Amino acid sequence: MNAILTCLQSSHDPALLALAALAALVCALGVYGSSSVARHAGRVDGTARRRWAAVGIVAAGCTAWATHMVALLAFQPGMQSGFDPWMTALSLLLAVAGIGAGLLVVVGRRDASRRFAGGVVIGTGVALLHYVGQAAYVVRGVAQWNHELVAMSLLVGLPLFGLSLAVSGVRNRSMRAAGAPLLLLSIAVLHLGGMAALQLEFDPRIELPSSAVSPDVLAPAVAIICFGLLCVAVIGLRLTLHAKAVLRRERLRLGELANLALEGLAICDGDRILTVNDSLATLCGMAPAEFVGRSLRSLVPGRDLLALPEREEADADVVTPAGKLLPVRVLRSEVRLGGRPQAIIAFRDQRERLRSEERIAGLPAHALELEVTENVVLQSERTTASHLKRLRAMGVGIAFDDFGTGYASLTMLKQLDVTRLKIDRSFVREIETNRKDQAIVDAVIRMAEGCDLAVIAEGIETKAQADYLRGRLPEGQGYLFGKPMTAGSFSLFFVEPAEPIRRTG
Known part of the structure; x- marks a missing residue:
């Protein structure tokens, strides 16, 4: 020195x-x-x-x-x-x-x-x-x-x-x-x-x-x-x-778009919250300005939302000013504002879903059946498969809707623990005259029988379609059997005698 x-x-x-x-x-x-x-x-x-x-x-x-x-x-x-x-x-x-x-x-x-x-x-x-x-x-x-x-x-x-x-x-x-x-x-x-x-x-x-x-x-x-x-x-x-x-303009525009969303949204620069939409502010019982500059970790204690895989949902709890924890479903995505990466965190209020689950919990599991489509599964294949596996373990039935219309239907059938296949209406529309539709439906029925799965045909709207499927399928659904109706009409509907192809909606 x-x-x-x-x-x-x-x-x-x-x-x-x-x-x-x-x-x-x-x-x-x-x-x-x-x-x-x-x-x-x-x-x-x-x-x-x-x-x-x-x-x-x-x-x-x-x-x-x-x-x-x-x-x-x-x-x-x-x-x-x-x-x-x-x-x-x-x-x-x-x-x-x-x-x-x-x-x-x-x-x-x-x-x-x-x-x-x-x-x-x-x-x-x-x-x-x-x-x-x-x-x-x-x-x-x-x-x-x-x-x-x-x-x-x-x-x-x-x-x-x-x-x-x-x-x-x-x-x-x-x-x-x-x-x-x-x-x-x-x-x-x-x-x-x-x-x-x-x-x-x-x-x-x-x-x-x-x-x-x-x-x-x-x-x-x-x-x-x-x-x-x-x-x-x-x-x-x-x-x-x-x-x-430019960044101020983009944040303002993004904030305006965010306010059109029903779900709560927070835009963050690292752990620092830049802005939130009105939905999230209402959910937490705070003014949007109170979020600015606040740490994301302080809003969602115990979870590092920035470490979540992009576009993969997760459960979390949002803390309110009164110290109350609100159950939410969160999803992280990234955008570039002013050339810099910014995180967008979506919050979905789960309170009504949890209340619905409590009401459903009083029903026997075998009385419930959940319909899933290929698009839903592909959005988050690993997470969806895990959820469906737990539901099947409880005894809930899983119906594969619109079967045969996606490019990965057979793969999904192998990976998911489903109990029922629902033949899409596109194969039923001309079933009485189209040989290709007949061959596809017959093949699906034989495949389902080999896999011990129930089968139901969707979109039955004419007596000719029902006549062709009678004897091949035990169940069908469509406007031939019923259309949207009031609760009173629905109660009277089941008093009438059933058709040979059982009415399921």
Whole structure:
């Protein structure tokens, strides 16, 4: 530490310490500009994404290089000095390549270990820039290195680079804000440690190489790059403001659409709730504004809804301001707002369903039959199969509706524990004259008999259809036997004698 302080006091001209402050300003502007451009690259697609990503990488490399060069220009060794042009150019290329390689490691990734590794790669590129750049700094004297200080700058600086990138990828906004200050600190550690490690001793016998570039000649080039970084920062600011305006409009529009939904909806940025619709606010007994900024975990304690598989339903409990738990069914999906992923959590009130289950619970299980279709099963095959298996274990019958119309009906028949097949009306409409329909229906009947399944034909509307099916099927349903009716008419309906094909609806 004393070596670093001595370096700052004796090796930087007090009149030129303003250049050191300028270096810090250049670094801050460059970090803001390059990170803003990189975030914009994540919001667009295709060629635009690649172009903006390239601009961000080059801007980040130039930021590190310009910061280093401004600080070196402020360095006053007390002897004639200059810069090797090829080594100086190489240091810039190493910075751009190192930062680009590090960003490739972390692009699209949020896991901390991957982002930490990418940060270390970026730090390695900046370290190469720094020490190759210092090697490009030539004087009329002998350069000696303090290897302990070099090692210290690397051992402290590189983990700080990794930590800054890991923190910038977390969902917590307050923690994410610490990424940029950590990045600035890591750059400062590398620079100050490296400068303190370099000791120069004047030797009048040594002349500067003929190819050495004077600091006065290099300064305008550095100034041009600094001006370019300022422009990038301004562009980054405009892109950020535009993205925020677009995000506000999209959130407002999505909120308006959400209010048309009957189910409760919450739009979240990580664990932070951005907005909810009126349905969810009514369910919880709160005003929509009370949800904004609230943690999703505090609304649904004990469940990490963000970890749910997308579009797979799960049971949960929503806590009200009074501390009451309301049973809900939740479903998570993702959308991109302003180029950023946002989670949409749907909440379905389960209180009426649970009350219905309690009423049904008083009936014998064998008196109940549940109809399922292929589309319902395919929406969540594993979950639906599990639920149906539990219902069958209770004795509830399972009828496979619209059998034969889907592309996976036979597969479903094998996987699901059904008790009845319902032949779709499309095979019954011309059953008395169409040989193909007759063959299909007969085949389904034989298959059902082989699998010990009951069979019922749907859509029987004419006496000719009933006459053909009589003797082949014990049950049928359709408008021939009954149409929608009042409760009183329904009671009288079953007083009449039954047809040979039993009426089932």
